[in-house]
Amino acid sequence: MxxxxxxxxxxxxxxxxxxxxxxxxxxxxxxxxxxxxxxxxxxxxxxxxxxxxxxxxxxxxxxxxxxxxxxxxxxxxxxxxxxxxxxxxxxxxxxxxxxxxxxxxxxxxxxxxxxxxxxxxxxxxxxxxxxxxxxxxxxxxxxxxxxxxxxxxxxxxxxxxxxxxTGEANQSERILVYDLGGGTFDVTLMEVSGHQFNTLGTAGDVYLGGTDWDRRIVDLIAEKFQQKFRGIDPRQDPKGMKRLHREAEDAKRALSVRGSITITFEHAGEGLRLPISRED
Structure with a gap:
C-alpha cells in the first residue's frame, strides 16, 4: 500500500x-x-x-x-x-x-x-x-x-x-510571502517558473513573533500589578507567569478585533482590573 x-x-x-x-x-x-x-x-x-x-x-x-x-x-x-x-x-x-x-x-x-x-x-x-x-x-x-x-x-x-x-507554474510569477508566526518572522520574495521556486530575497528574525506581543502585554499587566500591590511581581512565580501569558494572549486576540478591552488578573490573593487599548 x-x-x-x-x-x-x-x-x-x-x-x-x-x-x-x-x-x-x-x-x-x-x-x-x-x-x-x-x-x-x-x-x-x-x-x-x-x-x-x-x-x-x-x-x-x-x-x-x-x-x-x-x-x-x-x-x-x-x-x-x-x-x-x-x-x-x-x-x-x-x-x-x-x-x-x-x-x-x-x-x-x-x-x-x-x-x-x-x-x-x-x-x-x-x-x-x-x-x-x-x-x-x-x-x-x-x-x-x-x-x-x-x-x-x-x-x-x-x-x-x-x-x-504537479506544482508547475503555467507562467512565470513573482510572489511575496509574509510569514509572522508565533515565534518567528520572515518575508520572502520568490519567483516561480515551471517547477522552479527561486528565492530572490529573504529577511527575518528567529526571535520575533506573536509571543513577543504577548510578552509586552505580560510586562504591562505585571508592572501595573506591582504598582498597586506593594511591589508583588507575578512574573517571579512560574504559575503566575503562565497565567499572565494566558491573559496576554487572550487580550492580544481580542485587541485584533476591538479597540480596547479590560483584563482581569488574580495573583497571590489580589485582583487587578486593567483597561488596555491598542495604543497601549
Whole structure:
C-alpha cells in the first residue's frame, strides 16, 4: 500500500500536519482532540509525557515541568532552562511533538514513515539539521526540509490556479510571502517558473513573533500589578507567569478585533482590573 504524502509545519507555538486528498489538494489532518492545530507544548510529568492541549492545561499549575517555544532554541545544545532538574536538547522536545503529530495523523490516513518538514527561510544549517534529527528521533524519515515560504507559495499557487496539480507554474510569477508566526518572522520574495521556486530575497528574525506581543502585554499587566500591590511581581512565580501569558494572549486576540478591552488578573490573593487599548 502506498504511503500518504505528509507535510509537517513544526511551529513555535502550534504545529500542523497535512496530506494530499484524492484530487491532489492539501488537506489539514485533525489531531486526536479534533483540532486543526496542536500546541507545540510538552509536559514532563513524573511518570509520563503529555503533548498539546493537555500540556497547555497543566502549564498553569506545573509551569516548571512544561517546555514551550522549543523551536527558538533549535540548533543550540540545550533548551534554555532545566526541566525537572535535567537539561534537554531542543530536538528531543521537538521530537516528542512530532511523535504526537505522527500518532494522531496515522489514526486517519494510515501508517507512514516519510514526511517533509518546513522551517523558516532564514534557518541556518545547524537548525535545519537539528529539525531533521528531531524527525528521526520521532521515527520519521525526513525526506526534505523545505522553506516555509516555498510551502506557502505552493499551496497559494494551487488554490489560485496558477500552479497545476504537479506544482508547475503555467507562467512565470513573482510572489511575496509574509510569514509572522508565533515565534518567528520572515518575508520572502520568490519567483516561480515551471517547477522552479527561486528565492530572490529573504529577511527575518528567529526571535520575533506573536509571543513577543504577548510578552509586552505580560510586562504591562505585571508592572501595573506591582504598582498597586506593594511591589508583588507575578512574573517571579512560574504559575503566575503562565497565567499572565494566558491573559496576554487572550487580550492580544481580542485587541485584533476591538479597540480596547479590560483584563482581569488574580495573583497571590489580589485582583487587578486593567483597561488596555491598542495604543497601549
Amino acid at each position: 502506498k504511503e500518504p504524502a505528509i507535510g509537517i509545519d513544526l511551529g513555535t507555538t502550534f504545529s500542523v500536519v497535512a496530506t494530499l486528498d484524492a484530487d491532489g489538494k492539501p488537506q489539514t489532518i485533525r489531531t486526536a482532540e479534533g483540532d486543526l492545530t496542536c500546541p507545540s507544548v510538552v509536559l514532563f510529568d513524573e511518570n509520563s509525557i503529555a503533548v498539546g492541549q493537555e500540556a497547555v492545561k497543566a502549564a498553569t499549575v506545573e509551569a516548571e515541568n512544561v517546555a514551550d517555544f522549543a523551536k527558538r532554541d533549535i540548533g543550540n545544545s540545550a533548551y534554555h532552562r532545566l526541566i525537572r532538574g535535567e537539561s534537554y536538547p531542543p530536538e528531543v522536545i521537538q521530537s516528542l511533538i512530532l511523535e504526537k503529530l505522527k500518532r494522531d495523523a496515522e489514526m486517519q490516513v494510515g501508517p507512514f514513515t516519510k514526511a517533509v518538514i518546513t522551517v523558516p527561510a532564514f534557518f541556518n544549517e545547524p537548525r535545519r539539521q537539528a529539525t531533521a534529527d528531531a524527525g528521526e528521533l520521532a521515527g520519521i524519515d525526513v525526506i526534505d526540509i523545505i522553506n516555509e515560504p516555498t510551502a506557502a507559495a505552493l499551496v497559494y499557487g494551487i488554490q489560485q490556479g496558477f500552479l497545476n496539480k
